[in-house]
Amino acid sequence: MARPEVPQDALHRLIEALRVLPGVGPKSAQRMAFYLLQHDRNGAAVLAQSLGEAVETVGHCARCNTFSEDQICSTCSDGRRDPSLLCIVETPADQIMVEQTLSFKGNYFVLMGRLSPLDGMGPNEIHFDRLIVRIENPDTGVPVREVVLATNFTSEGEATAHYIGEVLKAKGIKVTRIARGIPVGGELEYVDAGTLARAMMDRRTLG
Amino acid sequence: MARPEVPQDALHRLIEALRVLPGVGPKSAQRMAFYLLQHDRNGAAVLAQSLGEAVETVGHCARCNTFSEDQICSTCSDGRRDPSLLCIVETPADQIMVEQTLSFKGNYFVLMGRLSPLDGMGPNEIHFDRLIVRIENPDTGVPVREVVLATNFTSEGEATAHYIGEVLKAKGIKVTRIARGIPVGGELEYVDAGTLARAMMDRRTLG
Numbered sequence: 001m002a003r004p005e006v007p008q009d010a011l012h013r014l015i016e017a018l019r020v021l022p023g024v025g026p027k028s029a030q031r032m033a034f035y036l037l038q039h040d041r042n043g044a045a046v047l048a049q050s051l052g053e054a055v056e057t058v059g060h061c062a063r064c065n066t067f068s069e070d071q072i073c074s075t076c077s078d079g080r081r082d083p084s085l086l087c088i089v090e091t092p093a094d095q096i097m098v099e100q101t102l103s104f105k106g107n108y109f110v111l112m113g114r115l116s117p118l119d120g121m122g123p124n125e126i127h128f129d130r131l132i133v134r135i136e137n138p139d140t141g142v143p144v145r146e147v148v149l150a151t152n153f154t155s156e157g158e159a160t161a162h163y164i165g166e167v168l169k170a171k172g173i174k175v176t177r178i179a180r181g182i183p184v185g186g187e188l189e190y191v192d193a194g195t196l197a198r199a200m201m202d203r204r205t206l207g
Numbered sequence: 208m209a210r211p212e213v214p215q216d217a218l219h220r221l222i223e224a225l226r227v228l229p230g231v232g233p234k235s236a237q238r239m240a241f242y243l244l245q246h247d248r249n250g251a252a253v254l255a256q257s258l259g260e261a262v263e264t265v266g267h268c269a270r271c272n273t274f275s276e277d278q279i280c281s282t283c284s285d286g287r288r289d290p291s292l293l294c295i296v297e298t299p300a301d302q303i304m305v306e307q308t309l310s311f312k313g314n315y316f317v318l319m320g321r322l323s324p325l326d327g328m329g330p331n332e333i334h335f336d337r338l339i340v341r342i343e344n345p346d347t348g349v350p351v352r353e354v355v356l357a358t359n360f361t362s363e364g365e366a367t368a369h370y371i372g373e374v375l376k377a378k379g380i381k382v383t384r385i386a387r388g389i390p391v392g393g394e395l396e397y398v399d400a401g402t403l404a405r406a407m408m409d410r411r412t413l414g
Binding site for chain 2: 009010011013014016017018020021022023028030031032033034035036037038040041043044045046047048049050051052053054055056057058067069091092093096112
């Protein structure tokens, strides 16, 4: 069997290596390699160092499972946050989005994925055991009084929320789900029927 | 004056460093960093090594100016190619495109840019002196009998071709330009008027 050829020279090895980046195909990789060598060798050297360093030092927070260099990440160890409120998100990127809203001052648990049996993502892969420990035997010493499910509104995200919600409700824990509805600035004319139907069902009494 | 903050941790330094890549903004950089740390730490380590290696070892071919680890690149030192035929391209990517056509078996000269006075790209920046040496005193020992201008058909590429063409013609060297016309598979209805006009002017007698 023919093995994929290992590129002979440093330039082609770089082009090949750049393809590990998500969304980068052969053309983009080539463009990036040429760009770096022509216009930003210093930046390329810094990138090489940062990559090596991050691969070595970045692990996962023992409490919330997000990326962290420390045993406990800076968010979890922030004393001004409420550890009795736990927001569950799929990824660190989602956590950052929630943080940017400035609307949540509790702790997080980052699943690092979503349930997706076809992709081999089961409860183990989303670290469900650790989530249960975080809720039932928190090392914060503070019982969790509410779990906010902030997984995506995709079919996998919804299934993940449903699964976690059912298990936690059976344990008598208060579980909420972030609201679905018309986006801020959204126009009814251009919103899909499913979202509009949901917004109608979830309508609120005006204060 | 406030200096841009140096990110405190390895993860944010990596996200910042990834932004040297062309076309990668803050969101993409974050997505790439998270992806590599979650799914391909080995690929990230290989990328770090390849970047460092390429920055160290890749220079320019003394003859054709393309990227090369050696003094003379593999294309220039290929004895089966005709050194009396010289194709001038803007970038190594363009050279690769010409190579893929299998329609040219001469040598190349890679300008590593195009004339663009507004961007500070003059004859020096496109290594015009070295091009003249390559043509007038070739270290191949073989006189150049034809120069094929294969710069882009953008305004800068056309200006570059015009400039080089005028100087070389004044020196009595045969200069040609690759043809402009309807692309293969192109439909007249959807082609722009300038291209169609040019295709009409450059029409050929059928063999």
